[in-house]
Amino acid sequence: MSSLTREEVEKVSLLARLRLSEEELSTMTEQMSQIVSYVELLEEVNTDDVEPMAHAVEQHNIFAEDAEHESLPRDAALANAPKRDDECFRVPAVLGD
Amino acid sequence: MALYEASATQLLSQLESGEVTSVEVTQACLDRIREHDGAVGAFLKVMDEKALAKAAEVDRKRKAGEDLGLLAGVPVAVKDLLCTEGEVTTCASKMLENFVPPYSSTVIKKLEAADAVIVGKTNMDEFAMGGSTENSALGKTRNPWNTDLVPGGSSGGAAACLAAQMVPLSIGTDTGGSIRQPASFCGVVGLKPTYGRVSRFGLIAFASSLDQIGPMARTAEDTALFLEAMAGHDPQDSTSANVACPLFSKTVDQPLEGLRIGLVKEHFGEGLDSEVEKSVREAVAVYEKLGAKVVDISLPHNKYGIATYYIIAPSEASSNLARFDGAHYGHRCDEATMLEELQKEKEAFEAAGDELGLKRMDTPLIRMYRQSRAEGFGPEVKRRIMLGTYTLSAGYYDAFYLKALKVRRLIREDYDKAFKAVDVIVGPTAPNPAFAAGSKTNDPLAMYLEDLYTVTANLAGIPAISIPCGMTSGGLPVGLHMQAPALEEDRLLRAAYMFQKETAWHAKTPSL
Numbered sequence: 001m002s003s004l005t006r007e008e009v010e011k012v013s014l015l016a017r018l019r020l021s022e023e024e025l026s027t028m029t030e031q032m033s034q035i036v037s038y039v040e041l042l043e044e045v046n047t048d049d050v051e052p053m054a055h056a057v058e059q060h061n062i063f064a065e066d067a068e069h070e071s072l073p074r075d076a077a078l079a080n081a082p083k084r085d086d087e088c089f090r091v092p093a094v095l096g097d
Numbered sequence: 098m099a100l101y102e103a104s105a106t107q108l109l110s111q112l113e114s115g116e117v118t119s120v121e122v123t124q125a126c127l128d129r130i131r132e133h134d135g136a137v138g139a140f141l142k143v144m145d146e147k148a149l150a151k152a153a154e155v156d157r158k159r160k161a162g163e164d165l166g167l168l169a170g171v172p173v174a175v176k177d178l179l180c181t182e183g184e185v186t187t188c189a190s191k192m193l194e195n196f197v198p199p200y201s202s203t204v205i206k207k208l209e210a211a212d213a214v215i216v217g218k219t220n221m222d223e224f225a226m227g228g229s230t231e232n233s234a235l236g237k238t239r240n241p242w243n244t245d246l247v248p249g250g251s252s253g254g255a256a257a258c259l260a261a262q263m264v265p266l267s268i269g270t271d272t273g274g275s276i277r278q279p280a281s282f283c284g285v286v287g288l289k290p291t292y293g294r295v296s297r298f299g300l301i302a303f304a305s306s307l308d309q310i311g312p313m314a315r316t317a318e319d320t321a322l323f324l325e326a327m328a329g330h331d332p333q334d335s336t337s338a339n340v341a342c343p344l345f346s347k348t349v350d351q352p353l354e355g356l357r358i359g360l361v362k363e364h365f366g367e368g369l370d371s372e373v374e375k376s377v378r379e380a381v382a383v384y385e386k387l388g389a390k391v392v393d394i395s396l397p398h399n400k401y402g403i404a405t406y407y408i409i410a411p412s413e414a415s416s417n418l419a420r421f422d423g424a425h426y427g428h429r430c431d432e433a434t435m436l437e438e439l440q441k442e443k444e445a446f447e448a449a450g451d452e453l454g455l456k457r458m459d460t461p462l463i464r465m466y467r468q469s470r471a472e473g474f475g476p477e478v479k480r481r482i483m484l485g486t487y488t489l490s491a492g493y494y495d496a497f498y499l500k501a502l503k504v505r506r507l508i509r510e511d512y513d514k515a516f517k518a519v520d521v522i523v524g525p526t527a528p529n530p531a532f533a534a535g536s537k538t539n540d541p542l543a544m545y546l547e548d549l550y551t552v553t554a555n556l557a558g559i560p561a562i563s564i565p566c567g568m569t570s571g572g573l574p575v576g577l578h579m580q581a582p583a584l585e586e587d588r589l590l591r592a593a594y595m596f597q598k599e600t601a602w603h604a605k606t607p608s609l
């Protein structure tokens with residue numbers, strides 16, 4: 001049975017853009033280890049010559065018509081933003097302090 | 098018969114004959130919701146005024162002899178993850194508690210065009226992740242058959258409002274069994290259509306290659322009619338199937354001659370409740386009496402379904418849910434507090450001379466993302482985002498995600514082979530009847546195994562239905578699960594109707 005370390009889980013939480021409390025990190029380490037051990041069941045399946053299947057309906061290159069059409073007005077796009085001005089989404093400073 | 102007891106099909110004939118008006122029908126549903134939803138908790142929101150206004154409009158159109166849609170004047174409940182323009186659409190998450198979509202999903206537009214009356218939005222597991230509706234951040238839903246028990250999930254509210262006779266029709270979504278398992282627990286009909294049969298445009302995505310919107314109702318006829326109203330190709334969803342949509346309601350009453358039923362030996366193994374097994378075997382006997390032939394089949398990769406699903410679904414979820422970043426919509430943490438905390442951390446690292454700590458500190462933007470998401474998402478959603486991020490991360494991608502995609506093909510090939518020998522595959526929908534609230538919440542893996550019989554249909558993209566087929570000695574409904582090849586929904590609906598003609602399980606209702 002493979003198990004994840006707390007450090008690995010902490011690293012994943014950064015990649016996942018989630019901030020977990022100390023308690024959550026402990027629970028998550030234990031539960032993810034349990035689930036990952038379970039899914040390792042797949043190792044026993046021989047998949048040597050099997051093509052991966054990413055989609056239930058394997059369609060390729062569904063092109064949209066290259067034509068102008070109405071898009072969501074700016075006001076509507078900004079309407080649900082937690083912070084905004086009249087033109088943009090506002091976020092904490094990205095550069096500098 | 099009280100109006101709330103009537104099926105959509107019965108209501109439509111009463112509406113057409115002028116026996117009742119849509120306002121009367123809608124009011125009867127609203128009254129029923131007001132009376133019983135305190136105990137059941139199926140709805141997150143009831144839209145009284147809008148519903149009555151739409152009902153009055155349909156009554157006017159009908160009186161004036163104008164053209165009417167397929168569901169003219171019939172009340173419908175909608176799972177709260179379908180974007181509905183101008184109405185808060187929450188996904189039962191704190192993240193989207195105040196989200197008002199700027200457009201409507203295709204399915205909502207189709208319902209409006211069909212002149213259906215939308216009475217409210219139903220509760221669900223947060224972002225459709227779960228099998229009990231206990232993961233909702235916004236309320237509890239209880240099983241109308243016994244309010245100590247869960248209604249199933251994630252479409253728990255959608256199933257409970259049908260069982261409690263609050264509406265005749267209810268929309269669910271199914272990523273791994275989320276329509277069929279709650280249908281089974283609540284004693285109603287739930288159909289997961291073929292992947293692509295119903296447009297997903299405007300559905301808040303969980304796992305895009307598995308998600309499917311589908312109809313839930315109390316009878317096979319209603320389910321057929323409802324599917325007919327919502328199905329069809331949509332240019333706004335490039336994965337929607339570009340094929341003609343059959344008139345399901347016109348064929349549902351045609352029995353299937355010489356039906357070949359497949360019984361999967363892997364379905365009747367360890368973990369299956371003995372009363373569920375008994376009901377399922379009795380249901381198969383009903384089909385045999387009607388002339389069906391039973392064929393024993395094997396789906397050898399079936400046992401890998403859950404493992405495959407719990408790699409693919411969280412992987413897709415981690416990607417889909419990345420859009421909830423606290424910037425564009427949804428919950429955002431309090432910025433002043435966040436910046437203050439960050440400053441304190443910096444000072445602590447500086448005081449300790451911890452260079453590495455300083456270097457690894459979140460930037461304000463990253464901390465805003467992390468803090469907003471930590472506050473907005475509940476435990477199950479976090480668990481799946483974490484799992485998906487892990488299985489997609491460098492070094493693990495091949496071992497988990499790619500491997501799962503290969504096993505997914507083997508699962509599909511098992512079906513292709515089986516459907517050469519049989520017309521439908523029949524078995525239990527869930528391994529057990531509805532369970533007690535709280536009994537599985539601390540054991541995610543036990544909860545995941547609820548989807549044992551249902552996930553493979555999502556992985557393969559084929560249609561599947563759950564219909565009521567019995568009762569346990571404790572008075573809980575048991576669901577019969579039937580699966581068919583892609584685009585053969587009419588076969589499932591006709592098979593369901595055959596069973597309903599012979600039995601009365603679907604007509605049983607809980608006493609509230």
